[in-house]
Each structure stands twice: as C-alpha cells, then as structure tokens.
Amino acid sequence: MKTLVLKSILIFVILTGFSVKKGLPNYELETFIATYEGYNDTGFDDTGYNFTYFDKLLEDEVEIIFKTISKELLEKYNLKNDEYIGEKFKVTLEYIYNEKEEIEIPILKLIIREGI
Secondary structure, eight states: OHHHHHHHHHHHHHHHHHHSOOSOOOEEEEEEEEEEEEEEOOSSTTOEEEEEEEOTTSOSEEEEEESOOOHHHHHHSOTTSGGGTTOEEEEEEEEEEETTTTEEEEEEEEEEETTO
C-alpha cells in the first residue's frame, strides 16, 4: 500500500511538472488595422512609434506606442521618416505582462502596409 501511494505521488509530481510552462511569457496576440501617426522622441513615456486604431466595437480611437521595433521591420519601413505618416498598416502585436511593474507592454511583432 505504501508503494502505491509513493508511486501515485511520483506520477502526480512528474505530470504536474510537465504541465507548467516554465520560462514562457504570458502573452496574447492581437491583429488590427492601424494608421501610423509618426515617431515621437520626447524622451518621456510617449517616446516611440505611434499608431492609432479603432477598438473592436469601432467606437473609440485608441493610440498605441511601441517603444522599440525590430531591426528587420525598420529596414523594411523606415518609420522615423515622415514618409509613412497617415499610412494604414496591418499590425500584429503581443502584450507581455510585466509582473514587476504590473503593466502590459505591447511588443510589435509584424506590420504589413495596406493597399500595396
């Protein structure tokens, strides 16, 4: 009987250990059409690449600021240049939750220029 209990506990521990996602961020992907509003370099919280889009209910316009964009995306679209201001992009991002600051940080994963 003691052996059966120990085996059950061992199996439970092994299965529980494999079901936990270790080292993976808690994220969710979101895709929407957004208008590029330009790059802002004030040095404050609003520094970054600014996009606006309408929420899912198409009621409110929302601004989202990406602090950084991958080198590959900047090579494809030089967003510091005013050329793309007012252009529509299909934006895919993920929100990563920063537990220390208790905020969600948007990370730009992909942008595709609309209408090309």
